[in-house]
Amino acid sequence: MKAKLHSKALNKFLAFIGVSALALVLAMGLTGCSGDSSSDSSSGGNDAYADLEPVTLILADSTAKDSAGNLLGQEIANQANEITGGKLTVDYHGTGELGGDTDLVRQEQSNDIQMVIMQPAPMVSFVPDMAVFDLPMAFATYDAEQIETVLNGDNEFTQGLEASFEEAGLHNLGFLQNGTFRETTSNKALNTIEDFSALQIRTMENANHMAFWQAIGAEPTPLAWAEVYFALQNGTVDAQENAIDTCAGSSLQEVQDYLAMTNHILYSNNISINKEAWDSLDPAYQEALTQAVNQAIEVMKPKMLEIQDEQLKTLTDGGMEVIEYDQSFFDNILANEQVQALYTDISGQTDGLSDTLVAELQKTNES
Numbered sequence: 252m253k254a255k256l257h258s259k260a261l262n263k264f265l266a267f268i269g270v271s272a273l274a275l276v277l278a279m280g281l282t283g284c285s286g287d288s289s290s291d292s293s294s295g296g297n298d299a300y301a302d303l304e305p306v307t308l309i310l311a312d313s314t315a316k317d318s319a320g321n322l323l324g325q326e327i328a329n330q331a332n333e334i335t336g337g338k339l340t341v342d343y344h345g346t347g348e349l350g351g352d353t354d355l356v357r358q359e360q361s362n363d364i365q366m367v368i369m370q371p372a373p374m375v376s377f378v379p380d381m382a383v384f385d386l387p388m389a390f391a392t393y394d395a396e397q398i399e400t401v402l403n404g405d406n407e408f409t410q411g412l413e414a415s416f417e418e419a420g421l422h423n424l425g426f427l428q429n430g431t432f433r434e435t436t437s438n439k440a441l442n443t444i445e446d447f448s449a450l451q452i453r454t455m456e457n458a459n460h461m462a463f464w465q466a467i468g469a470e471p472t473p474l475a476w477a478e479v480y481f482a483l484q485n486g487t488v489d490a491q492e493n494a495i496d497t498c499a500g501s502s503l504q505e506v507q508d509y510l511a512m513t514n515h516i517l518y519s520n521n522i523s524i525n526k527e528a529w530d531s532l533d534p535a536y537q538e539a540l541t542q543a544v545n546q547a548i549e550v551m552k553p554k555m556l557e558i559q560d561e562q563l564k565t566l567t568d569g570g571m572e573v574i575e576y577d578q579s580f581f582d583n584i585l586a587n588e589q590v591q592a593l594y595t596d597i598s599g600q601t602d603g604l605s606d607t608l609v610a611e612l613q614k615t616n617e618s
Contacts, residue, residue, distance in 0.1 A: 297336035299535045306536055307340040308528065311355050312368035312520075313347035315500050319555050320368050320520040321345045323427050326550050327522070330543035339536050341366070341543070360420050365528040368520050372457050380415035382597055383605040384517060385459035387466075387590060389612070391514035391581050395430030395552070397615035398517065401608065402426040403548070408611045411604045422529040424544045428519035429555040435515070436498055436507040437490035438483070441574060444468075444583055453479050453491040459597060463515065466589030476501075483507060494518040499562035504569025511574040514581070 310327065314320030328341040349355060349364060352373035358364045360377070371384035383389075390398055401408060403425050416423045441447060448468035454460045456473040464471040472488050482488045483506040491503070492515065498504075522544055529537065567573060584590055597605045 297338070300335045300338040300539070303338060303533055303535060305338050305340065306532065307342055308366055308524070308540075309342045309344065309349075309364040310366040310368065311344045311349040311358075311364050313351050313355060314345060314368065314520070315497065316346050318496055318500065319427060319494075319518075319551060319558060320370070322554060323520055323522070323547055323551050324368050326547035327543055330546045330550075331540060334539045334543055334546075335536070339539055339543075341540075359523065359525050362525045362527055364525075366424075366522065366524045368522050371519060371521055372455055372460070372516075374521060374523075375457070378412075378415050378419045378421065380412055380601045380604045381521075382459060382600045383412075383608045384519070385457065385463075386594060386597055386605055386608070387463040387515050388513075388581050388585060389605075389609060390430075390517040391432070392578065393430075393612055393615065395428065397612065398428055398430060400615055401611045402428065402519070403545075406611050408604065408607045411607055415604070416523060417526055420526050421523045422526045424522040424524055424541065425548060426519045426521050427548050427551055427555070428517060429552045431494065431518045431555055431559050432512075432514040433492050433494050433516040433518055434498070435490055435492045435511040435513045436503050436571070437509045437511060438486075438507060439489060440509055440572075441490075441511040441513075444580070450490055451488045453482060453488045459593065459600075460516070462593050462596070463590065466587055466593060467584060480506060492516075495566070496558050496562045499565040502569075504566045504571045507571060509574055510563075510566055510571045512576065 310324055312320050312324055324343045324345050328343040331339050331341045350358065352369055353376070355364065355367050355369065356374065356377045359367045371381045374381040375385070403409070413423050435441065435452070437450065439446065444467060450469040452464055452469050452471055453474045454464060454471040461471040461473070474482055474488065479491055480501055480503070483491065483503065492513070498510070532540065594605070
């Protein structure tokens with residue numbers, strides 16, 4: 252009797268083991284399925300590019316190492332790779348590796364390289380309407396958000412500018428700015444407009460820039476950037492104008508005493524692409540590249556302010572004194588007859604697009 256009971260118990264035990272093993276196998280199978288589903292979900296963002304051939308776009312600039320433009324180029328490449336899972340490669344070449352500004356735009360127009368990052372002034376020779384950025388102090392009294400709305404929004408100004416880009420065989424992808432400007436360094440205190448009289452100031456070889464300085468009494472002298480430090484050191488020129496990161500990167504605190512916050516030209520970087528290259532991209536890649544540029548701009552905005560703060564500290568720690576102006580300084584310059592004549596001239600150069608820019612900026616004060 253005991254043997255029979257023992258046999259029954261053993262059979263029950265074996266049956267329990269069998270059911271438990273089956274449950275374990277089923278559980279493992281379900282866990283595996285769940286894991287596969289999660290994996291599919293995490294890679295689902297790249298499904299839109301799965302059937303597309305890989306594409307490589309060459310992006311170049313001549314910006315200084317670790318400047319805003321240089322960091323922007325690196326960020327665009329990173330974003331494009333992440334968004335498309337490596338299917339769209341932005342092959343970035345910075346710091347003038349592929350040539351200077353003029354060379355780069357010519358290569359872009361011929362589609363030897365596809366994308367370029369550049370400040371507006373050198374682009375004027377190829378996209379004449381970029382002369383709108385030569386309007387002196389046009390952005391000086393607006394904040395970064397207002398400027399962003401105009402430069403990267405869908406409005407009459409950006410539509411007109413895109414038409415100008417297309418005439419040059421290019422497509423505008425956007426602008427990086429965060430309410431920072433080209434400022435003025437000098438060996439004399441520039442406290443009033445009268446202090447600019449007869450000031451020997453180095454400028455870019457840009458007729459509109461030179462006309463502005465002449466309008467307020469200064470004497471502009473175009474010089475290659477490589478010559479500027481020594482020209483300031485030996486007194487060939489008294490002053491120069493540039494973005495703060497460029498001033499600090501070139502150690503101008505060693506040869507200049509004052510930093511005047513003139514805010515005369517917006518410090519921005521434009522991103523463009525060859526129009527034929529853009530049109531040849533699958534719509535999914537066009538959307539991905541647009542997203543990559545927009546996200547890179549958002550990443551870089553706070554960095555621009557960080558760079559400016561760090562480089563401003565470098566200049567002041569090196570002995571430079573900062574001069575700031577109230578609203579009346581800008582109002583008086585803009586009321587200058589020669590400055591007003593320059594606005595009229597630039598309006599003619601851009602077929603009225605500069606007037607559209609000013610109007611769009613003014614609208615931001617109404618909202």
